[in-house]
Structure formats: C-alpha cells, structure tokens
Amino acid sequence: MSDLFSDVTEKPVWSEHLGPGSVLLHAFALQAVDAVYSDVQQVIQQSKLRQMVTAGGYQMSVSTTNCGELGWVSDLKGYRYERLDPLTGLPWQPMPESLERLAKQAAEAAGYPGFEPDACLINRYDVGCKMSLHQDRNEKDYRWPVVSLSLGLPAIFMFGGDERSDKYSNILLEHGDIMVWGGPDRMRFHGVKQVKPGEHPVCGQTRINLTWRKAG
C-alpha cells in the first residue's frame, strides 16, 4: 500500500510478558490513538501542564497534569493524590470516556479484569526530559496495577526490581504501546531515560505518557 500511515496503524498487536505481573502490550492503543490524543489535548487546555517540585526541592523535568477524580501532585510537602488541581482550586477534569475505556481494556488484556481507574496522570516529556528510578507507592491499594500508555517519541523504560539498586532492563516503548505492571511486580522500580530528539507525526517533538491508577 502506498498510504504513508498504513504501517503506523497496522502494526501487529502482541503481548510481551516481562514478569509474573507485567505485560507490554505492543501497539495496543493504535486504533484508539486519534480519539485519545484529541481528548488529552482538551484536558490539557483546561488543566495546564506544569513542572512539579519534589519534596527535596527539585523541579521535575517532565510537565504534568491529571484527569479523573484524583490527581497526583508533588510539592515541598511531598507526593500525594488530591481531588482539586492546586493551580485552580477546582476539581480535575473528568476522565474522558476514550481514556477510561482504553485503560480498562488494557488492564483486562494484561490479566487484571475489573480495573476501575480513578486517576490518570498525564506526563509530557520534551526532548531531554527523563524520570528517575522510583516506585509508584502513593496509591491506597496495591492490588491494582499501573497501566501506562506511551504516545509520540519513543523512550527507553528502565524496569528494575523491588530495590533501587537492583539491575534494570531497558525496554523500548513506542507510540501506542501500553505497559502494565501489577501483582508481584507492582512495586518494581522504574523510570525513563532522557528522551532523544526526533519528530513524531502525531505528537511532534514530544513524548506523552498517560498512567492510570486506582489511587483512592
């Protein structure tokens, strides 16, 4: 086919098991990307992306916002979930249906049926942004997984063990991939290496990451 984009939307969907509770769903989101991406743009217009500060006083390189009942925030008081956007004092935007549906489908495909996310964190990585190794531990109930969608520029995801010093694997995350980790893998350290320069047909010079969680 001569259609420029046919190879983008027709990449095979396949599951790669990366641990007893973690699955990389390659290309899982490609069919839903148009709706998801435009809904993310709507959310970002209402709830601005901002660079949060850690308890230690460091400004994160990624820019962040949220949708859903609960939003992840960080400031000098530390990491936590909040019902109100601290920038506006208003509730976060409701989670768009396209996002909620995709998260549930991905969780189910990864072996976590019944996932009801109440938080969707939106991270924008411009070229050069990264996320250091960390655990996701601000959620109330660790029985539910983290479901994480990558859009735009590719990134190397560091997937480590339960200790910060454990060796990690380097996993390539591409546009439309969904990484799910839960169960025995829920507390594994993870992070993202510096995003390399590039131009993506949908997202331009950025990587967008959405992570869904049952936080409350």
Ligand SMILES: O=C(O)CCC(=O)C(=O)O
């Ligand atoms: O950007 C990613 O792929 C991971 C993001 C992440 O680990 C987080 O937001 O907690």
Ligand SMILES: [Fe+2]
């Ligand atoms: Fe994380």
